[in-house]
Amino acid sequence: MLTVLLILIPFIAGLIAFGLKGSGPKVLGIISSLATVVISIGTWCTFRTTPDSLNFVADWIPQLGSQFRVGLDGMAVMLCLLTAVGFLLIFITIYSRNYENPGSFYGLMLLAQAGLMGVFTAYDALLFYVFWELALIPVYFLCSMWGGEKRIAVTFKFFIYTFLGSLLMMVGIIYLYFQTPDHSFSWTTFSSLPLVPEQQKWLFWVFFIAFAIKMPVFPFHTWQPDTYEQSPTPVTMILSGLMVKMGLFGLIRWCLLLVPQGVGMWADVAIVLCIIGIIYASAIAMVQNDLKRLIAYSSIAHIGLMCAAIFADNEQSLQGALVQMFNHGINIIGLWIIVDAIQQRLGVKNMDQLGGIARKAPRMAIFFVIICLANIGLPLTNGFIGEFLMFSGLFQYNHWFMAFAGLGIILSAVYTLGMIQKVIFGESNDLTETTTDLQPGETLALSLIVMMILVLGVYPKPMLDLVSSTTEVFNKVF
Amino acid sequence: MNALISTALSGVVLMFVGLFVRNKQHIKFFAIAAILIAFIANLAQYPSVELGGYVMYGMIEVTKFGVIFNAVALGATLLYFLLSGSEFEKVGEHVGDYFALIFFILAGITLASSFSNLLMLFLAIEIMSIPQYILAGADKKSLKSNEASLKYFLMGSFSTGILLMGITLIYGAAGTFDLSGLGVGAGSVHPLALCGIILIVFALSFKVSAAPFHFWTPDVYDGSPTVFTSFMSTIVKAGAFVAFLRMFHTSFAGGSISQHWTLILSIITAVTLVIGNFSAVFQQSVKRMLAYSSIAQAGFMLFAVVAMNNLGGQGIVLYAAAYSIATIGVFAVLMKLKDYTFEGFNGLARKQPLLAAAVAVFMFSLAGIPVTAGFFAKYFVLSAAIQHGHLLWLVIIAILCAAISVYYYFRVIIAMYFKTGEPEVEPVSGGFKAALILTIALVLVLGLFPNLLLCWI
Known part of the structure; x- marks a missing residue:
């Protein structure tokens, strides 16, 4: 029942929010997301004692x-927790802002949350598909109504791109459905189908392309930087922190176990695509002047590494990827909060117009540095443990892959440190002189994030334990 | 059978009602009552056919499938009357006649869902077509309407001739008009029968506006009074499809014969999908876009015919319901606008939130987004094709086309929600809003629980 509540609470709250005016939707958003966090922590506790009671x-x-x-399995518990926490952080950050037409804004945000929760909990392929699309529609409206000036064309491209991917996935689902002996969509039946290699060979691609578009993996990434840039920042947080995890999650749950031989056949190709993406995106990130685009490209690189690790075919790298899914979600939301804070205050997001913010806004600068360091994966931050496990797994799979993917880490340090230097250090100019420090809401959200970064960086065991049940399942398969 | 009798009778009665009743509102209420009676009478027959159909004099076979299809067609017409019934009087003086013609078309559709003899097929198609020629030209003072009527009539007569030729050739090969006795599926294929089947495929493709027999469609749908376009492009088209399905599934399925026409029909399907979708992309008028979209949707419905299995049968009923309801809804809102271009929709969400929300839901349904009826409709026809096994190439084309279709359906949503403008909207009555809400609810309910409809088949 707890699992159903995870979907129902945001869904109902979202519907109610459409009818509210003034600050009603804001309060409702906070209440609903707090309740969701409590429930998802509840599912975590239940999962440790009686995991079967989470099925419905x-x-x-x-x-x-x-x-x-x-x-829910371990991975899903973690992602639901991430979704719940992520939305709470977003709502806290934007509490002091006023969006035009707040009822619809919060309503759509909450519906997107319900869709995400559905994706992470569905164990029926058709249900999964329905939620997969449902998560997309509210985000499409959010981007198109509250986004930047090029928003309509950009989000349209994003929608059609992902819709095409989803349709391909649907063909795969229907095909598998007809292979089942008792005509069911249940995940258990799907994952125990005896498929011959010829079938797995092409089925892999219909699923992989759908997920690769969502993540996005090179060469399916072209929608991503534009969409991140044009979306209103709270939506960008959802997209980059939470929705890309749908792709990774789908890959693990609905591809790895369904077509294991297909994965085996194409793993090298997929990893090569990921590595091209890592290096290509990092290279572009280095020459970006626009803060939002820089973070968007850095996100492609990080996701590429996680995707490569998932294909690396061993328990360690998979565990690393899972932990990193949570940590990346937290970190990137933190980064967006700061970028948004800068943009709100100064109205610009080009790095050559910024500089010297540290002197004017010390709190912001401290948070920014910590989150950036976590994003690079410095030891004692949460990013380190995931990256370490992923690289060690990739190394066992193939040395060369690891070597090239490792380049990404160096490049990531280059552009992230460059960003820190240009934005918060250096000479301040007339514009940045006017900066004010963080507001209470932003401070609260960022302190929560930094707390999680440090705690999970020093003591990652709870997360590792949580996902170990998922990785063990896969260990038997490979 | 009940549906056939009650629609035919209602048609005749309505013709005379137009003579004696001057108040146009009353005629509309009368028509709504008549369609309700037909709907109920049709469903009343369900218990008697639940365990198996029965045949009337070798001409008509009443089956469960037919009854349910009639229910969908009559129910959709009821919605159509509720939403657009008051637009009839804007077309011209003879409101009673228009309603009567609609009822005659319905009689043709109910015949199309239950014929068991080739002569009855011919009758059904003709009863459906001839009133349409008149309705297309109902706006006598408009040149475009006249053009539409004439064009439709000329092209329609040709295809009728071709259909008749096909029937004759099949008769020559089989020696009977009876569907079950045709027996062309067994053994080697008689060349006469093969020619006949191909001619029938062409004629019926014309009636359902499948490419390359679609050239009449945009002009006729664009030129006809919008209120009749709404009916012609939805319910009538579904009726033609059910005739198509019945004809080919009962007589020509199985055996070596099916290989011949399946290939031709799958090529027609692919061409229809591609031409319909690509042409719709370039339209500037929403009405014309809907005309091309109806061609594109016909491509999806053809899947059900090509696949030849149970899923296809269920699929066509669901598709007919989903497509008809959504398109009728869009047309109903379109008629409230002065400007039929995409720009005419700019800023509708601010001015008329309910109308905009309704159009958005209908567009989602047409595009096949989950939680609307259109999703399961597409799902069923696609799975019918996948189950068939040899049509994967067609499925891939269909998917690419479905992605393209999002482009032109969403243009309307973009105009309504994301662009600013001052659309000119006619005043909207409370009754219209209620009917619109009912329609939205139907689309969503069928999208969540398609089994509410399918459990009857």
Whole structure:
């Protein structure tokens, strides 16, 4: 029942928010996301004692053999927690802002959250597909209504791109459905299908392309920098912190176990794509002047590494990727909060117009540096443990892959440190003289993030324990 | 059978009602009552056919499938009357006649869902077509309407001739008009039968506006009074499809014969999808875009015919319902606007939030986004094709086309929600809003629980 609540609370709150005016939606958003955080911590506790009680099944379309089947494993518990925490952080940050038409804004945000929760909990392929699309629609409206000046064309491209991917996935799902002996969409049946290599060979691609577009992996990434740049920053946080995890999650849950031989056949190709993406995106990030675009490209690089690690075919790298999914989500939301704070105060996001913020806004500068260091993966921050595990896994798989992916880390340090230097150090100019320090809401959200960064960096065991149940399953498969 | 009798009778009665009743509102209420009676009478027949159909004099076979399809067609017409019934009087003087013609078309559709003899097929198609020629030209003072009517009539007569030729050739090969006795599926294929089947495929492709027999569609749909375009492009088209499906599934499925027409039909399907979708992208008028979209959607419905399995049958009923309801809804809102171009929709969300929300839901449904009826409709036809096994190439084309279709459907949403403008909207009555909300609810309910409809088949 707890699992259903994870979907229901934001969904109902979202519907109610449409009818509210003034500061009503804001308060509702905070209340609903707090409740979701509490519930998701509750699922974590339940998962440690009685994991089976998290499953819930109800009839949906008996003619098709599709059921409303939701449940949680370690990975899903972690991602639901990330979604819940992420939305809470976003709502705290934007509490002092006023968006035009707040009822719709918060309503759509909460519906997106419900869709995300659905994706992470669905154990029925058709249900998964429905939630997969449902998470996309509110985000499409959010970007197109509150975004930058080029928003309409950019988000349109984003929508069609992902929709095409989803349709491909649907073909895969229908095909698998007809292979099942009892005509069901259940994940358990799907993952135990005896598929011959010829089938797995092409089925891999229909699933992988859908997920690769969402992540995004080179060469399917072209929608991403524009969309991140044009979206209103709270939506960018959702997109880069939470929605890209849908792709990684889908890859692990709905691709790795369904077509293991297909994955085996194409893993090298996929890893090469990821590594090209890492180096290519890092190189572009180095020459970016626009803060939002820089972080967007750095996100491509990070996601590429996680995707490569998932394909590296061993428990260590998978565990690293899973932990990194959570940490990357937290860190990138932190980065966006700061970028947004700068943009709100100064109205610019080009680095050559910034500089010397540290003197005027010391708190902001401290948070920025810590989060950036975590993003590079410095020891004692949460980024380190995930990256270490991923690289060690990749090294066992293939030395050369690790060597090239490792280049990404160096490049990432180059552009991140460069960004710190240009934005918060150096000479201040007339514009940056006017900077004010963080507001209470932003400070609260960022302190929570920094706390998580440090705690998980020093003591990552709870996270590792949580995902170990998922990685063990895969260990048996490979 | 009940549906056929009640629609035909209602048509005749309505013709005379137009003579005696001067108040146009009353005629509309009468028509709504008549369609309700037909709807109920049709459903009342369901228990008697639940375990198996029965045949009337070798001409009509009443089946469960037919009854449910009639229910969908009649129910959609009911919605159509509720939403657009008051637009009839804006077309011209003879409101009673227009309603009567609609009822005659419905009689043709109910015949199309239950014929068991080639002669009845011919009758059904003709009863459906001839009133349409009149309705297309109902706006007598408009040159475009006249052009539409004439064009439709000329092209329609040709295709009728081709259909008749096909029927004759099949008769020559099989020696009977009876569907079950045709027997062309067994053994070697008689060349006469093959020619006949191909001619019938062409004629029916014309009726459902499949490419390359679609050239009449945009002009006719664009030129006809919008209120009739709404009916012609949805319910009538679904009726033609059900005739198509019935004809080919009962007589020509299985055996070596199916290989011949399946290939031709799958090529027609692919061409229809590509031409319909690509042409729709370049339209500037929403009405014309909907005309091309109806061609594109016909491509998806053809999947059900090509696939030849149970899923296809269920798919076509669901598709007919989803597509008809959504398109009728869009047309109903379109008629409230002065400007039919995409720009005419600019800023509608601010001015009329309900109308905009309704159009958005209908567009989602047409594009096949989950939680709307259109998603499961597409799902069923695609899975019918995948189950068939040899049509994966067609499925890939369909998916690319579905992605393209998002482009032109979403242009309307973009105009309504993300652009600013001052659309000119006619005043909207409370009844219209209620009907619109009912329609939205139907689309969403069918999108969440398609089994509510499918469990009857």
